[in-house]
Each structure stands twice: as C-alpha cells, then as structure tokens.
Amino acid sequence: MTELDAVIEGTGHFLPSNVIDNTHFESFLDTSDEWIQSRTGIRTRCFAAENETTSDLAIAACAEAMKNAGAGPEDIDLIVLATSTPDYTFPATATLVQNALGIRQGFAFDIQAVCSGFVFALASASSFLQTGAATRALVVGAETFSRILDWKDRSTCILFGDGAGAVVLAAQPRGKSQPRRGILASDVKSDGRYRELLYVNGGVSKTGTVGHLTMKGKEVFRHAVSKLAVSTNAALDQAGLTTSDVDWVVPHQANVRILNALMSRLGLENEKLVSTVATQGNTSAASIPLALSMANSKNLFQDGDIVVSQAIGGGFAWGTCVMRW
Numbered sequence: 001m002t003e004l005d006a007v008i009e010g011t012g013h014f015l016p017s018n019v020i021d022n023t024h025f026e027s028f029l030d031t032s033d034e035w036i037q038s039r040t041g042i043r044t045r046c047f048a049a050e051n052e053t054t055s056d057l058a059i060a061a062c063a064e065a066m067k068n069a070g071a072g073p074e075d076i077d078l079i080v081l082a083t084s085t086p087d088y089t090f091p092a093t094a095t096l097v098q099n100a101l102g103i104r105q106g107f108a109f110d111i112q113a114v115c116s117g118f119v120f121a122l123a124s125a126s127s128f129l130q131t132g133a134a135t136r137a138l139v140v141g142a143e144t145f146s147r148i149l150d151w152k153d154r155s156t157c158i159l160f161g162d163g164a165g166a167v168v169l170a171a172q173p174r175g176k177s178q179p180r181r182g183i184l185a186s187d188v189k190s191d192g193r194y195r196e197l198l199y200v201n202g203g204v205s206k207t208g209t210v211g212h213l214t215m216k217g218k219e220v221f222r223h224a225v226s227k228l229a230v231s232t233n234a235a236l237d238q239a240g241l242t243t244s245d246v247d248w249v250v251p252h253q254a255n256v257r258i259l260n261a262l263m264s265r266l267g268l269e270n271e272k273l274v275s276t277v278a279t280q281g282n283t284s285a286a287s288i289p290l291a292l293s294m295a296n297s298k299n300l301f302q303d304g305d306i307v308v309s310q311a312i313g314g315g316f317a318w319g320t321c322v323m324r325w
C-alpha cells in the first residue's frame with residue numbers, strides 16, 4: 001500500500017478590524033501600557049465586533065487558505081476546527097464553516113483543547129489523511145476570547161485577543177527517494193489535575209452560563225516552559241530529529257517571556273522564533289495557525305525547512321507538531 005504524508009498546501013488567516021491598544025485598559029483598570037508591555041510583550045490585540053462570531057473569522061481564514069492552496073470546495077473532505085469559543089453549544093462551528101464554504105462532502109467537527117487545540121487538530125487531521133479516511137483537510141484555529149474575559153481582572157483580560165488561522169493539509173504519496181514531508185510527528189498530552197490553574201468558571205452543564213476565564217498566571221508560566229520543552233524534544237525524537245535540525249519555532253503565542261524562556265530552554269537562538277504576540281496578544285487555538293500563515297505570507301519558510309509548533313492550555317492539555325515545509 002502507498003504510504004501517505006499529510007502535507008501543508010496553503011495557509012490563511014483573519015483578524016478583526018477592531019485593534020485595541022494597551023491604553024484602552026488604563027481607562028477602567030489599575031494598569032498601564034508600560035506594565036503590560038514589560039510583563040507580556042503585548043502592545044495591541046484585535047477584538048471581534050459585537051455581531052462578528054468565531055465562525056465568521058474561521059470562514060475568512062479558511063477561504064484565504066483554500067485560495068493559497070488552489071483548492072475549491074469540491075477538494076475538501078475534512079474540517080477539524082479547534083475552538084473554546086464556539087458560535088453555539090451545538091452544532092460544531094466546523095459544520096457552519098463547511099456550509100458557508102459550500103463544502104458538500106466529507107465530515108467536519110470541533111476539537112476542544114483550549115490553547116493547544118490547533119496542535120491536537122493537526123495531529124488528528126493528519127491521522128485521518130495518513131490512513132486514507134480523508135484526502136484534503138482544512139485545519140483551523142478560531143477564537144473570540146473577548147467573549148469570556150473578566151473585564152475586572154487586570155491579570156487576565158489584558159492578555160487575550162480574537163482571530164483565526166487555517167491550513168490546507170493534503171494526503172500525498174510518500175516519495176521513495178525524498179525525505180518525508182508535512183506532519184512528521186506529534187506529541188499530545190493532557191493532565192486533568194491542573195484544572196484549577198486555568199479554567200472558565202461557567203458552562204452548559206455546570207452553571208448554565210458562559211463563565212469567565214480565571215488563571216493563576218505564575219504557575220501557568222512555570223508549567224508552560226517546562227512542559228513545552230519536554231514535549232518539543234519528545235516530538236523531535238519521534239521524527240528522528242534534534243533541536244539542531246530545527247529551522248523555525250512557531251509556538252502558541254501566550255506571552256513573549258514564555259516564548260523567550262522556551263527558546264532558551266531548547267538552546268535555540270531567538271532568530272528562529274516566529275512571534276506575533278506583540279500585535280495579537282494570546283488568541284488561544286488561533287495563535288499557531290495565525291503565526292504560520294503570517295510567516296508563510298512573507299515567504300519565511302523554504303521548502304524542506306523543519307518547523308515546530310508547540311502549545312499548552314487549560315486542562316492542562318499540551319503538545320507539539322514537527323513539520324517539514
């Protein structure tokens with residue numbers, strides 16, 4: 001049987017037009033632009049308009065990814081969409097995207113792994129593609145975190161933003177004499193003992209409300225750096241690679257200090273880091289595909305480059321994907 005690789009054919013992203021700078025928060029919280037920039041590296045983030053939903057952002061990102069890949073609605077038979085802020089409790093936001101884009105075949109579903117959702121989505125979609133269950137997928141991260149922020153909590157509401165990113169991932173026969181391409185390895189993990197460090201205090205079954213994000217920032221910081229470094233090395237090892245093979249690190253964009261600490265823990269120079277956190281804040285599941293798409297639109301990645309993406313979020317759930325571009 002022909003072995004299949006799951007290869008990235010195109011990328012796309014979308015940010016709401018409403019750009020919010022740090023001085024916005026000074027008007028109703030005891031905070032400052034200086035504090036936010038020095039502790040997080042964030043200067044601005046985008047918030048969705050009142051009538052703009054997660055699926056609206058996802059549809060725009062997917063349309064751009066399909067155009068970039070040269071794929072039409074008839075070419076897509078899988079959508080895996082990572083979000084913690086779906087339009088509705090059900091149906092899955094992925095099916096709203098499927099309908100809006102005129103995709104009439106295959107299957108579409110959502111993944112909930114909070115900030116690590118896109119890594120879980122990539123790992124899941126590549127399994128479907130490599131086993132032949134689907135041929136070409138949209139893998140999407142889309143969020144409107146502004147809807148679950150507590151505007152009275154200065155330690156969390158300044159961190160997050162809204163947005164969406166997507167990739168077209170296709171099954172391609174593995175070349176005999178060339179190295180494997182696309183998703184080379186994934187390491188995904190979760191540990192429910194850490195729920196209290198980062199969670200939303202509402203939900204359909206528990207409270208009948210949407211709830212607000214709550215976080216113990218210092219502890220999340222500590223776990224993030226150590227778990228992401230271990231996961232990156234595990235995924236590279238699975239791919240038969242080491243950190244010296246890595247060309248680009250495109251991590252979940254939580255906080256510039258976490259990103260710098262991770263690079264240093266991995267022994268990699270910051271020149272290899274793709275960082276968008278300064279202008280987007282933390283867009284949870286959307287942050288990796290947003291950063292991948294923005295970098296790709298600037299032709300940052302060359303064919304054959306090794307790109308690693310890692311993320312951690314509520315649960316905790318965390319993981320890493322290793323790709324050959």
Ligand code: ACO
Pocket residue numbers: 030031032035036039040115154155156158159198215216217218219220221224252253254255258282312313314
């Ligand atoms: N403006 C001014 N002061 C603030 C603000 C603010 N926006 N937020 C907190 N403070 C105050 C605190 O109240 C505290 O005051 P106190 O000393 O009088 O009690 C002081 O600043 C220091 O607070 P710390 O929590 O110790 O600040 P720290 O340097 O740890 O920075 C931060 C806080 C930015 C949240 C940091 O812990 C962090 O980045 N954690 C990682 C969490 C993260 O990025 N989570 C995102 C979701 S998970 C993920 O995506 C990986």
